[in-house]
Structure formats: structure tokens, C-alpha cells
Amino acid sequence: MVDARNDYWMPMDQYIGGIEHAVLHLLYARFWTKAMRDLGLVKFGEPFTKLFTQGMLLNESFYREEDSGPSAGKRRWYYPSEVDIRFDDKGHPVGATLRADGHPVSLGGIEKMSKSKNNVVEPRDIIARFGADTARVFVMFAGPPDQSAAWSDSGAEGSYRYLKRVWSFALKHGARVACAGSDAGGASAAAAALRREIHLLLRQVTHDYDRLQYNTVVSGAMKMLNALDDAKLADTPADGAVLRESLGILLRTLYPAAPHITHALWGELGYAATMGDLIDAPWPQVDEAALEQDEIELVLQVGGKLRGALKVPATADRSAIEAAALQHPEFIRFSEGKPVKKIVVVPGRLVNVVV
Numbered sequence: 001m002v003d004a005r006n007d008y009w010m011p012m013d014q015y016i017g018g019i020e021h022a023v024l025h026l027l028y029a030r031f032w033t034k035a036m037r038d039l040g041l042v043k044f045g046e047p048f049t050k051l052f053t054q055g056m057l058l059n060e061s062f063y064r065e066e067d068s069g070p071s072a073g074k075r076r077w078y079y080p081s082e083v084d085i086r087f088d089d090k091g092h093p094v095g096a097t098l099r100a101d102g103h104p105v106s107l108g109g110i111e112k113m114s115k116s117k118n119n120v121v122e123p124r125d126i127i128a129r130f131g132a133d134t135a136r137v138f139v140m141f142a143g144p145p146d147q148s149a150a151w152s153d154s155g156a157e158g159s160y161r162y163l164k165r166v167w168s169f170a171l172k173h174g175a176r177v178a179c180a181g182s183d184a185g186g187a188s189a190a191a192a193a194l195r196r197e198i199h200l201l202l203r204q205v206t207h208d209y210d211r212l213q214y215n216t217v218v219s220g221a222m223k224m225l226n227a228l229d230d231a232k233l234a235d236t237p238a239d240g241a242v243l244r245e246s247l248g249i250l251l252r253t254l255y256p257a258a259p260h261i262t263h264a265l266w267g268e269l270g271y272a273a274t275m276g277d278l279i280d281a282p283w284p285q286v287d288e289a290a291l292e293q294d295e296i297e298l299v300l301q302v303g304g305k306l307r308g309a310l311k312v313p314a315t316a317d318r319s320a321i322e323a324a325a326l327q328h329p330e331f332i333r334f335s336e337g338k339p340v341k342k343i344v345v346v347p348g349r350l351v352n353v354v355v
Contacts, residue, residue, distance in 0.1 A: 006042050015048035016212075022053045052212055055148040057139070059119040060085070061108030062096055077118040078105055081125075110150055121151050133258035134160040140214040140257050163261055166225055166254070170247065170265045177247055178270040180240035187238040192290075194231040198224055198246045199290040205253045206286070214257070221254040248275075249284045299350035300325060302334040310351060318345050325351045 011033075017025060026048075033047040062083050063075040078098060083105055086095040096105050113120045126135045138159040142149035170177070184195065205220040228246055233239040248271055255262040255278055266278040275281045293314045298321070300310040308330035312321055322343045325331055331353055338355040345351045 006044075010042065011044050011046055012048045014050050014052065016052045016054055018056055019053050022051065026051070052146070054145050055143070056112040057121075057142075058110045058148055058150040059113050059121060060093060061111045061117045061119040062105045063108050063117075064098075064105050075108075077108070077116070079118045079120075112148070113151070126156060130156055130160040131163075131260070133163055133260050136259075137163065137218055137257050141218040143215055145212060145214050162222055162225070163258060165229075166250070166258075167261060167265070169225065169228060170269060173243060173247070174269055176240055177244045180244035181237055182241055182245070184238050184241040184245065186236075187242050188234045188236070190232045191234070191239040191242040194227055194233070194246055195242050195287075195290045196293065197227040198249055199286050201227070202249055202253065202284055203286045206283070209256075217253070218257055221250060221257070224250045224253070251278070252281060252284050255279075296348065298348075300328055300330060301350060301352035302331055303354055304352060305334075307331065307334050321345050321351055325353055 015022075015026060015029075029047045033042065034045055036042045037045050060080055062078045062080065064078075066072050066074050066076055082100065083096040083098055085093050088094050093107055096107060097103060098105050108117065108119075111117055111119055123135060134156055138152075138156045139149075141159060142152075142155065184191070187195070201220045201224050205217050208214070208216045208220065224246070228243075228250065231243075233243055247269070251262045251266055251269075251271070255266075263278050266272055266281070271281070272278065295311055296314050298310045298312065299306060300308045308328065310321075310325055310328055312324050316324070322345065325343065326340070335353065335355045341354045343351065343353050
């Protein structure tokens with residue numbers, strides 16, 4: 001008898017696994033699903049709607065060849081935590097010694113993390129040093145998820161520093177954010193610029209989540225914090241509303257990568273009181289009105305060479321852009337009075353004056 005609940009829960013929307021799991025675990029799941037379908041227990045023939053095969057985590061490996069006894073000629077592998085590594089001036093490992101006896105060990109190179117080669121990174125050690133969020137953020141940020149990436153303690157430290165910056169920014173502005181309203185009408189030019197940047201990044205991050213490009217998701221969240229840090233907001237209710245909205249967007253976009261710190265800040269800053277718990281909060285939506293600009297900046301080229309930037313009204317037509325380019329001090333300087341042969345305008349990007 002078919003259980004009606006199967007229609008709700010199955011088939012699963014997405015399967016994500018390493019190549020080895022995709023071959024074995026996925027094969028088992030597909031086999032049993034087809035068997036249950038043939039027995040009339042389920043109505044579907046595939047357990048997953050989509051498959052994504054992730055890359056492998058890599059790490060340095062170290063070994064010695066046993067020179068006596070029954071294991072002679074075989075390699076004994078050591079954990080990275082058991083050795084001291086020497087690096088050249090470019091940061092590449094050039095040698096290592098075993099801490100237990102001070103004698104050299106051989107470099108096995110970058111290999112996929114494997115228990116048999118003792119080059120796995122123990123999650124408990126990373127969590128003890130940096131916290132679980134750091135481990136998650138680093139793994140997501142290490143590279144495109146469909147490609148392999150090498151583990152790096154310095155990379156993990158960089159992710160840890162970023163999360164500390166998020167926490168520090170939130171605490172620094174916590175009182176203002178907690179009491180801010182939602183009306184951004186009359187916000188300053190700096191606040192409008194911040195809001196535009198945040199919504200541009202939100203559009204990118206949302207697109208990247210949909211295509212499982214988690215490394216650029218984290219990159220987008222990092223850019224959001226930089227934009228918040230750089231913004232020179234006025235001490236007005238409208239600018240406070242922009243600050244609250246922008247930080248709320250950052251916390252929601254970062255939440256899947258760093259659920260613990262974002263959940264704590266979501267409650268501390270008062271978002272939970274108005275939008276509910278973070279896990280249930282609606283995904284932020286891009287406000288197209290926030291992306292509109294009164295003025296745009298175009299690259300100015302003279303004879304195909306970069307010579308500066310040209311600011312024009314966002315509504316400027318081609319003739320207005322051409323006129324502005326011909327009056328620009330950098331064009332006058334580099335054209336040396338030569339007659340203009342043609343002007344190439346790429347809307348929204350550049351204007352090239354050929355002399």
C-alpha cells in the first residue's frame with residue numbers, strides 16, 4: 001500500500017555528495033527506490049530530483065618508509081599535527097620532521113583527505129580553536145563546490161577573523177539597530193549608496209545560492225560587511241532604518257553558512273521580535289527601486305586607453321554622453337588637439353573617443 005506521506009516528502013529535491021558517495025550511496029538509494037516502485041510501495045522511480053557532485057577536500061600528507069620487520073618497504077603515514085613543516089619564501093612546504101623524534105619525514109604532497117593517509121582534519125580540533133561556524137564558512141569559501149580544494153589553517157583563520165568582524169560590527173551598532181524603524185524616506189546620499197550596494201549583492205547572493213555556488217555566496221556576504229563598515233551614515237532615523245535593513249540582509253544571507261553566530265545576533269538585535277526566529281524569517285527580496293541611480297560612472301577611454309572616469313546623469317542619452325566626454329579634462333589632455341574620428345559608447349559601461 002502506498003503511504004500518502006511519500007507524495008509530500010519524496011522524491012527529494014537535491015542530492016549532494018562526493019564522487020565516491022555519488023557512485024555508492026546514490027546507487028543503493030536508486031536501486032531500493034526502483035525495487036519499492038516495482039512492489040507498488042512508492043509511485044516514483046528516482047529518489048532525487050537533482051544531483052550535485054561536490055569536490056574533495058585535500059590536505060598535505062607525510063610518511064616514512066618502514067625499513068625493517070614485516071612492514072619493511074611500506075609507508076607509515078603521519079597526521080599534519082604530528083610534524084613540523086618547513087616552508088620556502090613562497091609558502092610551499094620543502095621539508096618536515098616528526099615532532100616525536102625530530103627526524104625527517106617525507107612529503108607525500110597534496111592528497112584527498114583519507115584516514116588511511118592520516119591527513120584528515122579533525123573537526124573537533126577546528127571547532128575547539130575557531131568554532132563550528134568558522135569551519136563551515138571556510139569550507140564553503142575555499143573554492144567552487146564542484147572542485148577540490150586544499151585545507152588551509154591560515155584560510156580558516158581568515159574566516160574566523162571575518163566572523164569576528166561581523167560580531168564586532170553588530171555589537172558596535174546594536175543599540176541603534178535595535179531601536180531603528182523601517183522608514184528610510186529621506187535617507188542621506190551615503191545611506192542610499194549603501195542600500196544600493198547591499199541590494200546589488202543580495203541579487204548576486206540569491207542567484208549564487210540557487211546555483212549552489214557557495215564560495216561566491218560567502219564572498220558576497222564579505223562584501224556586504226565591507227559596505228556596512230565603509231558607509232558614513234548620518235545620525236538620523238532614516239539612515240538608521242537603512243542600517244537595520246542592511247544588517248538584517250547580511251545576517252539572513254550568511255545564516256546558511258554560519259548559523260550559530262547569525263542566530264545569536266538576530267535575537268540580540270531585535271529582528272526576532274518583528275520577523276520571527278531566523279530559521280523561519282523570510283528570505284530578503286531585492287528592491288529594484290534601491291538599484292536606481294541619479295548618476296552613473298562610465299570608463300573614459302581615449303584611443304582605447306583608460307584615461308579616467310566620466311560621471312553623467314543616469315538618464316543621459318548618447319549625445320549627452322558624447323558631449324560630456326569631449327569636455328572632460330582627461331580627454332582634452334590626451335587628445336592633444338587632434339580631431340575626433342569616432343566615439344564609441346557602450347551603455348552603462350564606457351565611452352571611447354578615437355582620435
